[in-house]
Amino acid sequence: MNASILSRTFPNGLVLVAEPMAALQSAAFTFLLPAGSVHDPLARSGLSGFTCEMALRGAGPRDSRQFLLDLDNLGVERSDGVTNAHTSFSGATLAENLPATLAIYADMLRRAHLPEEELEASRRGMLQELYAIEDEPAQKMMIELRRRHYPLPWGRPAQGEIPAVETVTLDEIRGHYRRRYHPQGAILGVAGRFDFPALVALVGELLGDWPAGENGAIVEHPATSHCKHLPYESGQTQIGIAYPSVPYNHPDYFQAFGAVGVLSSGMSARLFTEVRERRGLCYSVHASYHSLRHRGGVFCYAGTGAERAQETLEVTLGELVRLGRGIEEQELDRLKARIKSALIMQQESSSARSTALAFDWYHLGRARTLGEVEQLIDALTSRSINHYLAEHPPGDFTVVTLGPRPLEVPRGIS
């Protein structure tokens, strides 16, 4: 837990934040690029995702095929995707292959071909993904819950929307790439085995002269209504409940995080115990914290048979309301044991750490060591959490259900 975190901010705004993990042979990286779906024009939901897909189809000296061949030759386990705030590109490989891998990604960030001949295959692939969501009721419901919980454009689906993806043009993609792929607000998290001075020199060489760009302000519009039923022919009902919470960068964040943990972390947590173990109302029920930079939310999910859906909604909402009345010392003790274990295991994964470093920097403007996080967790008491809960009881619920019949949301709940 005594790891140290090193960072360097380049003149063009790019931040490198890195944690050496001497025991490992691997190295992992996470690029967060300020090209999230909130930047998509209103009628172009999916432009960020489409641009990300196209950016990976050839860059610098490599065409689309060679780009993939070379990453595979370097043994890179990669992933990429779009969230509301970012387009992210991550990978993990052998430490010795990190420099060559970062060089390929630098090409992709700065010299993507965005080739016309790949446009329609990319579009078809993206549309297939969107069509497939129609067959995934839980995901469909969660997309609607997010949309109704956060104000526009923060609640928009990062996957995009079919009409926009059907009509986006290559010019729009190229314009989006030109405007949004820049170092101002970009963060590169690296964890694992590496030499920091050499890494700084390499990143400086690859990205130090990447011209700075600008991140326009995001204009928010309030979300529409709070409750919604989506008709869906099935024997199952998907239930989603969200309520506002403080963001990750708030001084009270760990109080709120602790409260959600009592609700949903571990097999003895309240939701699992009350909804699944005692009543057998559903197989899967959970709540998790989600944070934008300036606001947060807790998102609960329960999926159940239609005939038990009303009861499941009521029991789940009941647990959320009961949380506002406080937690017990023993619940917190268990949670601390679980978190401590999870922190140690995170310290053993270069991928998990590189993601956490970049996430921290985005939210806090610095990254916390796991030792610091441990101290913050140790400092939690049931008194401090209950004080927080008394001031911020779960409420102002957004409820989205998807299934054969609407449910009755108890009065005064949302």
Added chain:
Amino acid sequence: MNASILSRTFPNGLVLVAEPMAALQSAAFTFLLPAGSVHDPLARSGLSGFTCEMALRGAGPRDSRQFLLDLDNLGVERSDGVTNAHTSFSGATLAENLPATLAIYADMLRRAHLPEEELEASRRGMLQELYAIEDEPAQKMMIELRRRHYPLPWGRPAQGEIPAVETVTLDEIRGHYRRRYHPQGAILGVAGRFDFPALVALVGELLGDWPAGENGAIVEHPATSHCKHLPYESGQTQIGIAYPSVPYNHPDYFQAFGAVGVLSSGMSARLFTEVRERRGLCYSVHASYHSLRHRGGVFCYAGTGAERAQETLEVTLGELVRLGRGIEEQELDRLKARIKSALIMQQESSSARSTALAFDWYHLGRARTLGEVEQLIDALTSRSINHYLAEHPPGDFTVVTLGPRPLEVPRGIS
């Protein structure tokens, strides 16, 4: 890669197989118990899963609630489940908490309460899981593919079937627990930070006097027909293709594994390139190896819009047939780079190693170090793989589709 593997076989048949990982602070374990779904009586599909669910609801001095509280207090990240051959119980936690955690699991294996008052909540939870599969077309299709590829009882769904789960009695569960939870054929894999002599002493104390049991022979019945369309109202079609392969313990296993890797490992692999990148036929397409002890299979999946499903089926089948004509040296080079990277990363995860140790022991009667695996991978050549493929070209396909319309399976294919 120079790790050493230690093992001990206790007189009652229980095997402990362990790999110390000195750089880690965590320890992980995997119990494989010879209580898989193949042992469920024909009309009782789901009995193993139900018994597993009930076994976790109180054991030894702990009632159902205390059992979960104590595991959470120890910070255990646990998972459990049933496959055709085994019921498995896994967990990871801080190294210092491993002994207390194993003691709780030993109680569960030997002194589960299987309490009557938890029966109906367990049943409802299990049924909810089975109902939910009705809304997951990809999973529904893969269950049918497995059922048609492997002979009975190996192809039966490990999740069980609704009519059986609705009617299983407590007596049946108690009988199954008595007959199937025993050390003969049980394997405990442990990886991470521990002292082996102390671990042997602990496991001996907890499980050394666990009375031996018996594993009856499994009688096989041939699977029914090879091709099947499941009607499902949706704009999407799920396509599954399986073909037989050698099992994990076969001398040619790594040849077969290499061939599947060329098909589906990495972004430059054939299926991804031809089906997704070039044609945009679907968002997700992949093939993976699965092995029973005495037979193996390769399982391919592609999900796509109904209007492109026929083309997707043909292109995917075409790639499988083309694989039989051989691979290129460069394809193997890329695969080796990817596997080497994956092996290094596996060496950094106590959970992944504990699972692999137990898996190896079940299939091979010993566990391979990652160094050994690396040597076996290094020894692969395109010539050796092509020799294998010439003798075992993919064929005898099982094809299952799920969607609005049946597809035409090309003649001579299955």
